[in-house]
Amino acid sequence: MGTAELIWNGVAAFLVLSIYSFLYKDNPFYKFAEHLVVGVSAGYFAIILYYNAFLPKLINPLRAGQYWYIIPGILGLLMWARFSRKWQWLSRPTLGFVIGGGAGLAIPLYLQNYVLRQLSATMLPVGFTTWPLIRNVLIIIMVFCALAYFYFSKQHKGAFGGAAQIGIWTLMVGFGAGFGMTVMGRVALLAERVVFLRDYFATLLSTLF
Amino acid sequence: MNFYERMMSLDRRWVYLVIGVVVVMTAIYPFRVPLYITPEARSVYDFVESLTPGEVLMIGVDYAPEVMAELHPMSYAITRQCFSKDIKLLLCCLHQNGPGMVEQVVAQVAEEYGKVNGTDYVYLGYKPYPGITILAMGQNFRIPFPEDYYGTPLDSLPMMRTITNFDNVKAIINISGGSGTEYWINYANGRYNAKLAIGVTGVMTADYYPFLQSGQIFGLIGGMKGASEYEYLAEKGGYISKEKDQLVASKSMPIQTTTHIVIILFIVIGNVGYFMTKGKK
Numbered sequence: 001m002g003t004a005e006l007i008w009n010g011v012a013a014f015l016v017l018s019i020y021s022f023l024y025k026d027n028p029f030y031k032f033a034e035h036l037v038v039g040v041s042a043g044y045f046a047i048i049l050y051y052n053a054f055l056p057k058l059i060n061p062l063r064a065g066q067y068w069y070i071i072p073g074i075l076g077l078l079m080w081a082r083f084s085r086k087w088q089w090l091s092r093p094t095l096g097f098v099i100g101g102g103a104g105l106a107i108p109l110y111l112q113n114y115v116l117r118q119l120s121a122t123m124l125p126v127g128f129t130t131w132p133l134i135r136n137v138l139i140i141i142m143v144f145c146a147l148a149y150f151y152f153s154k155q156h157k158g159a160f161g162g163a164a165q166i167g168i169w170t171l172m173v174g175f176g177a178g179f180g181m182t183v184m185g186r187v188a189l190l191a192e193r194v195v196f197l198r199d200y201f202a203t204l205l206s207t208l209f
Numbered sequence: 210m211n212f213y214e215r216m217m218s219l220d221r222r223w224v225y226l227v228i229g230v231v232v233v234m235t236a237i238y239p240f241r242v243p244l245y246i247t248p249e250a251r252s253v254y255d256f257v258e259s260l261t262p263g264e265v266l267m268i269g270v271d272y273a274p275e276v277m278a279e280l281h282p283m284s285y286a287i288t289r290q291c292f293s294k295d296i297k298l299l300l301c302c303l304h305q306n307g308p309g310m311v312e313q314v315v316a317q318v319a320e321e322y323g324k325v326n327g328t329d330y331v332y333l334g335y336k337p338y339p340g341i342t343i344l345a346m347g348q349n350f351r352i353p354f355p356e357d358y359y360g361t362p363l364d365s366l367p368m369m370r371t372i373t374n375f376d377n378v379k380a381i382i383n384i385s386g387g388s389g390t391e392y393w394i395n396y397a398n399g400r401y402n403a404k405l406a407i408g409v410t411g412v413m414t415a416d417y418y419p420f421l422q423s424g425q426i427f428g429l430i431g432g433m434k435g436a437s438e439y440e441y442l443a444e445k446g447g448y449i450s451k452e453k454d455q456l457v458a459s460k461s462m463p464i465q466t467t468t469h470i471v472i473i474l475f476i477v478i479g480n481v482g483y484f485m486t487k488g489k490k
Contacts, residue, residue, distance in 0.1 A: 049337060178415045181411045184433070187468045188433035189276070
């Protein structure tokens with residue numbers, strides 16, 4: 001590790017420790033690191049957006065004589081009217097375009113991929129002879145029970161109430177899996193930072209002594 | 210205040226302290242963790258393994274530095290496996306803070322294997338609005354990306370002469386730390402029927418298992434555990450090695466294991482305290 005890398009990694013180590021100091025209590029080091037992250041992210045995003053979207057998708061075509069690009073340009077400019085109470089109505093055509101286009105593109109595909117494909121994935125061969133067939137039975141029962149829990153036009157009593165109860169347990173299993181995965185993800189971030197700090201301080205000590 | 214009540218009102222900073230001590234001790238004295246390879250991670254590896262030299266694989270890298278701990282090792286392992294097998298890579302980024310992530314991975318690994326930009330790999334760069342960008346790529350990569358990340362027109366890159374759209378890539382692997390995966394499933398697979406596998410953060414993993422079961426994705430690498438599984442397979446295949454310090458996710462797995470044990474213990478303690486004090490309230 002060269003001197004420059006050692007210094008920059010030292011800055012990174014200081015910022016990591018500053019962020020983790022929040023676990024004890026709020027303090028100026030944490031505030032500094034937090035504001036730095038927000039500022040750098042916003043600045044980086046602005047520059048990336050300028051060079052990857054604004055310049056090639058608006059400025060360059062206009063310079064090349066493709067003047068019809070002025071239409072989306074004007075629509076984009078009108079969005080800034082939202083900052084003024086008096087002129088915010090000017091942004092409605094742009095919003096209408098974005099919402100209309102977005103909904104038109106997304107709704108059929110979301111219905112297809114998030115509802116119909118998932119529904120067809122529950123139409124499975126069932127049986128009790130092999131584990132995959134038993135698993136399919138469980139999937140179908142749990143889907144129906146979870147749906148029963150969200151059916152509110154009938155009182156949750158008797159057999160229907162029992163199904164809804166199994167539905168709650170199904171949801172709990174889902175939430176538990178989500179929580180477990182979330183813990184795993186957060187611990188993974190901590191683990192990587194600790195390994196980074198260990199390697200950095202080991203290198204620093206071996207360089208100094 | 211009895212023992213159980215004290216257990217219930219334990220200052221959370223004690224929890225942080227215990228976890229901190231365990232994490233630091235495990236980092237200083239690491240040990241090898243036995244690893245179970247999940248079929249969903251293996252299917253991604255096996256698919257890449259089945260590709261022949263010259264075939265094209267697309268990698269959509271949609272993450273920012275805050276989740277690089279989990280996702281960067283996946284990107285490195287897959288890229289090294291591809292370049293070892295002379296598979297051509299087409300890369301793009303649909304996360305605003307991610308273009309540097311892709312460049313870091315591809316530039317480093319390309320140098321390791323002597324791969325040439327434009328011939329062995331093409332990095333398309335970043336464009337905003339992932340849904341629209343993916344839809345446009347399905348028609349022709351040149352619509353959203355007339356030039357690559359470095360400003361070279363796609364038509365002047367040798368590798369792009371035979372590549373028009375998703376039909377010309379064997380599969381897409383999306384490595385994502387946010388909602389980007391939804392767009393790839395919805396538009397690339399849903400609209401264009403592109404073969405898709407995903408690598409996601411631990412937080413996201415549970416949400417995407419239904420798509421594996423429905424066959425919309427053919428593989429799933431979940432979080433750091435998934436990354437270490439892929440590293441294990443890649444090491445067995447001879448694509449990465451511990452001696453070169455290329456097993457990044459695997460290094461953190463002992464810490465993950467011990468921390469999980471501590472968290473489970475605290476959950477048990479908290480529940481015991483809850484149930485013992487429940488009747489008194």
